[in-house]
């Protein structure tokens with residue numbers, strides 16, 4: 001074990017209640033990036049984070065990112081960047097960590113058992129609240145690592161660079177250019193030796209993993225309009241062509257019940273599966289019961305773990321997300337919506353190029369709509385896209401993280417890919433030219449993006465130990481390997 005880790009672990013345990021309190025304060029700020037009305041709360045959350053780190057002596061800056069593309073009246077929340085210790089120690093490695101302080105939308109009426117913005121801890125140590133696992137718990141993890149070192153009187157093992165954003169759940173608007181600029185010689189992130197991101201989840205509930213791949217995400221909207229205003233369906237039903245009817249038919253043509261994407265040409269963009277790669281999946285510690293537990297049902301597409309994991313990591317998927325302008329309240333409103341906007345996204349994988357995917361999507365959607373011979377008007381466009389990422393796990397950054405997992409959890413981690421997307425991962429890799437590691441804190445049952453999102457107390461507290469131990473092992477790892 002790296003020297004002093006035992007003292008560090010005990011100190012983390014002794015501060016556990018303070019760390020939960022810090023998470024409680026963060027969850028109470030509804031920093032929903034997708035909702036315009038919440039923009040001030042997103043900013044508030046960024047400033048809260050900055051304040052917590054400044055109180056621990058970090059050098060912090062809130063950097064403006066300009067206006068939100070397509071919503072020029074709206075300022076993007078700042079990139080909160082920092083350095084700890086405030087003055088660089090030239091003899092130590094420099095690790096750049098990234099996380100996001102915005103969250104997905106949440107409302108009690110969606111079906112939450114408790115208020116989503118009140119951290120609620122049950123008797124099993126499950127800490128419920130929007131952002132608890134995605135990504136406030138892991139982001140605060142770094143704050144807690146610093147505090148624990150100070151309390152334990154242990155020298156901080158590395159130079160820590162931090163980059164926390166407030167638009168990740170909305171396609172990381174504005175961040176790519178900022179990262180690229182700040183990775184240039186002499187700029188804030190220029191000295192990074194490696195990057196670590198904690199913003200994903202274990203495959204199950206017991207065994208940590210290190211993640212070396214992510215799917216990309218291309219997010220589209222289909223707008224169909226016709227009448228000049230919403231209409232009474234008793235008066236106009238049977239007289240006007242209805243946008244919602246067309247939209248349902250177009251959206252229904254995108255994917256089948258077993259997840260097969262119906263857009264011609266998409267499958268052909270996917271890198272062929274090799275025999276060697278296929279064999280990797282059988283050794284991964286994952287069972288169909290893990291899936292059923294996190295699904296909350298047994299409605300899986302495949303009956304076996306290999307095809308399930310490939311469906312999540314290795315192949316593209318298309319999901320329908322919702323319809324803007326459609327009636328969605330309880331009750332029985334009888335209005336014909338004049339304009340509806342359907343939302344769907346495609347999770348992309350090697351070797352799919354986003355531009356090629358866009359071209360196939362636009363062509364197909366326009367063709368399906370044309371086949372309807374509707375007099376309504378169609379508009380299809382890309383809202384945002386981020387590319388997939390696959391890295392080498394044979395790097396000292398991963399070796400250090402594996403040692404940290406063994407030290408804290410007494411097991412070897414699984415090496416996994418991930419079905420979700422963190423678009424800036426690839427940006428960090430390309431802009432720094434360094435290895436990027438994903439080191440998750442939460443578990444498969446955390447329900448990120450869903451109702452009743454939670455982070456287990458164990459994952460939070462042991463996760464803080466893990467992040468700190470990782471920095472100690474990183475400091476010790478030889479450059480090769």
Ligand SMILES: C[C@H](N)C(=O)N[C@@H](Cc1c[nH]cn1)C(=O)O
Pocket residue numbers: 134135168169170171199200217219386419420421422423448
């Ligand atoms: C994995 C990460 N915690 C996450 O949830 N990422 C989002 C990012 C996103 C939003 N639009 C496109 N990508 C996700 O995978 O949905």
Ligand SMILES: [Zn+2]
Pocket residue numbers: 100134135168199200
């Ligand atoms: Zn996230």
Ligand SMILES: [Zn+2]
Pocket residue numbers: 104134169448449
């Ligand atoms: Zn998320």
